[in-house]
Amino acid sequence: MADFQGKIVVITGPSGVGKGTVVQRLISDVPRVVKSVSVTTREKRAGEKDGVDYFFVDKAKFDELIKQDAFLEWAEFAGSFYGTPQTWVDEKVTQGYDVLLEIEVQGAMQVRKRCPSALLIFLLPPSFEALEARLRGRATETPEKIALRLSKANDEMKQKHLFHHEVVNDNLEDAVSKLIGIVQSERSKIVDSHSLG
Ligand code: 5GP
Numbered sequence: 001m002a003d004f005q006g007k008i009v010v011i012t013g014p015s016g017v018g019k020g021t022v023v024q025r026l027i028s029d030v031p032r033v034v035k036s037v038s039v040t041t042r043e044k045r046a047g048e049k050d051g052v053d054y055f056f057v058d059k060a061k062f063d064e065l066i067k068q069d070a071f072l073e074w075a076e077f078a079g080s081f082y083g084t085p086q087t088w089v090d091e092k093v094t095q096g097y098d099v100l101l102e103i104e105v106q107g108a109m110q111v112r113k114r115c116p117s118a119l120l121i122f123l124l125p126p127s128f129e130a131l132e133a134r135l136r137g138r139a140t141e142t143p144e145k146i147a148l149r150l151s152k153a154n155d156e157m158k159q160k161h162l163f164h165h166e167v168v169n170d171n172l173e174d175a176v177s178k179l180i181g182i183v184q185s186e187r188s189k190i191v192d193s194h195s196l197g
Contacts, residue, residue, distance in 0.1 A: 006032065006097040007186055008089065008115050010163075011179075012108040013123030014153030015078075016135035018169045019102045022123065025176045026100060030183060035100045036089050039065060042080035045140050055085075073103065073110035078148045082107070098183060105156045108163070119186055121179065122163035126170040128153070 013019050026033050040054045041062050050056050057065075062081050065071060074083030084101055092099045101111065111118050125131035131153055135146050160166055165182055169175040 004096060006093045006095070006099060008093060008099050008101060008111060008118035009033075009183060009186075010101045010103060010108045010111050010118055010120045011123060012103060012105055012120070012156070012163065013169070014125065014131055014156050015104075015149040016131050016138060016153070017123050017125045018134070018172070018175075019123055021172065022169065022176055022179060023100050023102050025172075026179055026183065029176065030098075030180055032096060033098045033100060033183065034092055035102065036084050036092075038082050038084055038103070039071075040080055040082045042082070054082075072101075072114065073107040075104060075106040075110075077104050077106075078145060078152060084111075098187075104152075105159050109159075112162070119165075119182070120163040121165045121167060121182065122160040123175070124157070124160065124166055124168045126168055128157075 011019050011023055023035055027035055037051065038054055039057055039062065041057060041059050042054070044050070044054075044056050048054065048056075059081065062074075062083065065083065066074060070086060071083035072086040072089055074081065076082075082103070084103065084107065089099050089101070101107070103111075108120055112120060125134070132150055135141070135149060141149065167175050167178045167182075
């Protein structure tokens, strides 16, 4: 067991905003930060690896995991299901790691309820047009799926005030350094509270 526990850090933001890239940077630039690998029923995209990007399962397996209470949170998003494995997150937090959850809004709200000490960050695009251009440029989804994701993005952005911090991902380096600042300032609060006894 570590001297003190890590924190759950939720990174939410519309599909295409660049959550994956900033999360990778946080993992490589900040020690003791890990990312939770979610379980999903979505089809694997080209280049994605099972157990690395997601644990890819069918709906029957996902339902079984819900029944076993294996998820810290789960949600349906654009026709697929996504969930965060509870046990892995608990273990890492106990070992003193900050655990990043790269999840959508409904899941973030479940985490807020179940783990009030979790830190919630909303990543914003510089504009809706920039987000649309990014999603279309990525070309990983059909035009119908892109339209669905854009309408979801609109809904999600209306809930950004429910998060502790909003960070605009206009310039990647600026966004990453803001996020690093947020994570480190949370850590210093924990260290301070320990040194006060
Ligand atoms: P994608 O299909 O683009 O990989 O993910 C779609 C959305 O689901 C993204 O906003 C992503 O952050 C979110 N997501 C990924 N894993 C989880 C999870 O475990 N729980 C929830 N609630 N959302 C997730």
